[in-house]
Amino acid sequence: MLFTVLAGLITSSLLIPFGKLIKTKWSILLPFIPVVLFLFYVMHVPSIAEGTNFVQRVNWVPSLGVNLDFRLDGLSLLFALLITGVGTAIFFYGRTYLKGHIYFDRFFGYLLLFMSAMLGVVLADNILTLFIFWELTSISSFFLIGFNNDDKSSRDSALTALSITGLGGFFLLAGLILAGNIAGTFVISELFMKHEVLTIHPLYPLIIGLLFIGAFTKSAQFPFHFWLPGAMKAPTPVSAYLHSATMVKAGIYLLARFTPILGGTDLWSISLMVVGGFTMIFAAVHALFRIDLKGILAYSTISALGVLTFLLGLGTPAAIIAASVFILVHALYKATLFMVTGIIDHETHTRDISVLSGLRKVLPPVFVAALLAALSSAGLPLTFGFIGKDLIYEATLHFNENWTIWLTLLAVLTNVGLVAAGFMAGIKPFAGKLPSAFSNIHLPYPSLWIPPLVLAIFGLAFGLVPGIIGNYFNHQTANAIAGIETDMHLKIWHGFNLVLILSMATLLAGTLLYVVNKPSSSKLQMLARFDGLSPQAIFRRLARGLKDFALFFTRRFHNGYLRAYHLKIILFAELLLAYKLWLSGPISIDFDSLTPLSWYEVVIVAILIGALYIIVSAKSRLASVVSTSVIGYCMCLMFVFYSAPDLAMTQFTIDTLTTVLFVLVLYKLPGFINFTSKTVLMRDALVALGFGAILSLIALRVLFEPNTTEISNFYGENAYLLAKGKNVVNVILVDFRVADTLFETVVLSIAALGVYSLIRLRLKSSEKE
Known part of the structure; x- marks a missing residue:
C-alpha cells in the first residue's frame, strides 16, 4: 500500500526533469499509472469481500506517534477503487483534452500528486498521517483549480478553495490531536475500541465540532459550500475528478471513518442531519436556476454531498447501506456528466444550456453517455441510481416514526430537484433542433468520449446486477462505517411497496419540473439580489475586515525601526513572565541556605554596574562598545568562579569576536551619539530595569523550587x-x-x-x- 501512495508522488517529481518527453510521445504512459494501481486494488476485492482487512505498519517518527500506517478495509477499498478507477478515465480523457497545452506536464504532475494524496487519506491508519495527506489534497487541488493562472478568476477561485479547506484543516488537526490524546493512541484502528472513552469525555462536543468543520469545509456543506461552484474555473478533467468522485468526498470519508469512533450520540446524529438536510435541499434548488453546465453540476454535487452527510447523520443500518451505495452511484454518473460537459465545451466553446440543443445529431456516443448518466442520476429502474434512491427512501421511512414523514418529504424534494438538474445537464444540450452554428461540429477523438461512455455503462450494468456489486463492493463498506454487520442484500425488485411508489413519483415530478423549468439569465439576476446575504459575501466581508486589521496592526507595530521591535518584544515578554509569576504566588527565600558573598563577586558586580552606567551615558560609540565587552568579560569570570570553564571560553570567544565586528561596523559611522529625549531614555531604562527585576525573581523562584528529576532521569536512561x-x-x-x-x-x-x-x-x- 505504501508503494501505491508513493507511486504518484515519485512520478510527479520525475515530471520536473522529464516533462518535455511527457509532452510528446511518452504521454501515453501516464494513464497506465492509475491503471496499475486500480488492478492492484481490484485483486484485493475478493479478500475484502470475505471480511479480511490488510494492515501495513511503517515507522516514520515513532517517538511522536507519527507512522506511515495503512489499513485496507471495505471503506478504504471502495474509495481507493474510485480514486484509481475514475482516475484512469480522467487520465485518458485529460491526455487528449489538454493535448498541446503549454503546461501539459505540469497538469499531470499536479494530478498525480493529488491522486497520491487522496490514496493516503483513505488508506491512512494514523490520524496524523491522515492529516498530512489531507492537507496535501488541499495544496494539490489549489494548483489544479488555479491551473489557468493567466485568468484572475481562476486564481481567485483557487485562493478561495485553499482558504476554506485550509482553515478547515487547521480545526481538523486540533480535533484529531485532542481525540488522540484523550484515547491514548493515534492509530485509527485502535480508536474503534475507545468509543466509550471519547463519547463520555467532557471535551467530546469540542472534538466533533472541530472534526465537523474540517469535514464540512472539504465536502462543501453549507455555509462552506461556495468554494465549489467557484472551483469550476478549473479545467474539466479537474472538475470531473476532484469535484465529483474524490476530493469533495474526502469529508464524507472522514465522517464515515469516524462514525464508529465518535458517532452514535444525539449530538453527532442531529448535527449531521441538520447540516446535511439543509445543504441538500438548498443546493438542489440553486441548481435549477443555473444555465452554465458546470454550475448545474456543481450545485447538484453539493446537494449529493448533503445527502451523504444526511444519511450518515441518520446512522441506522439502512442509512449506512444507502450511503455506501450512493457514494458509488454518484461518482459514476457525476464524473460522466462532467466529462460530457468538457466535450461540449471543447467542441462548441460554450456551456450555456439556453444556447445548446440538438447535439445528439453530431455527438451520438457522447449523447448516449450523457443519457445513461442522467437516467442513473434520476433513478430510472434498471440503473444503479434506482437502487441508490430506493435505499435513501428505505432509510428515511424506517428511521423514527415521529420524523418519518418530514425526513422522507425532504428526501423526495431533494431528489426531484436532482432529477431535473441531471436532465438539464445530460439531456437538454442534446434535445431539440441543432442550431446552424453547431452543424459543423465533429465527433472528437475516441479517448475523449470513450471514458465517460464506459463509466455510464458501468452505471447501467451495476444496476442490472446489484446483488453482485453489493456483495463485492458495498457490503464491507457499510460494515466498516457502521462498525457492525449490516446484512446488506441488494435486489432489483423489492416488490410493489411505498418505496417504489416514492421512486416513481420522484422520477415523474422531476421530469415535469425539468420540462416546466426554464433557466435564464434574468432568473439568475433575480437570485443575485440576495448575494449580500450569502455565506460567500459574509466570508468576504470577514476577510476584508481581517485585512484591514492586519494593515492597522502592521502600520502600528511594524514601523521598520529595530529599536521599536526590541521594545515591543521585551515588553510582551515582561507582561507574560510577570503574569506567570503572579499566578505562582509569593516568593519565599531561605537566606540561611544562600552562600555568603565573596569580595571578588562584589568587585565584579561593581565593575558590571560601572560598565552599564558608561554604556547608557557615554556619547562615544566606541566607549559604549568597549563597555559592553567589559560586561561580557565579567560574565566570563563569573562562569570561571562557578566551575564552568567551557561556558567561560565560549563567552570569551563570542564576546571578543562581537566586539571586533562592532568596531569594524561602526568605523565609518560618526564617532559620537546624538541622544534622544530624556523621556525616551527614562522609558527604556524602566523597561530594562523591569526586565532585569523579573528575571531575578524567576531565578530566585527556580532556586527554591522542589528539585524534580523526571526529565533528567528520562534523558539519562x-x-x-x-x-x-x-x-x-x-x-x-x-x-x-x-x-x-x-x-x-x-x-x-x-x-x-x-x-x-x-x-x-x-x-x-x-x-x-
Missing part, C-alpha cells in the same frame, strides 16, 4: 539507547538544534522559492509599465 550519545547534554542540544534547523530549513526553502519565482518572472510590456 534514554540518551544512549535512543540517540546513541553518551553525553546527555550534547544529546539535548542536538534534539533542540534538529527542531530549530528543521524550521530554519522550511523558512529558507520558502524564501528560495520566492527568490526563484522573482528571477524567473517574465512580465509583459504592459505589466512592466
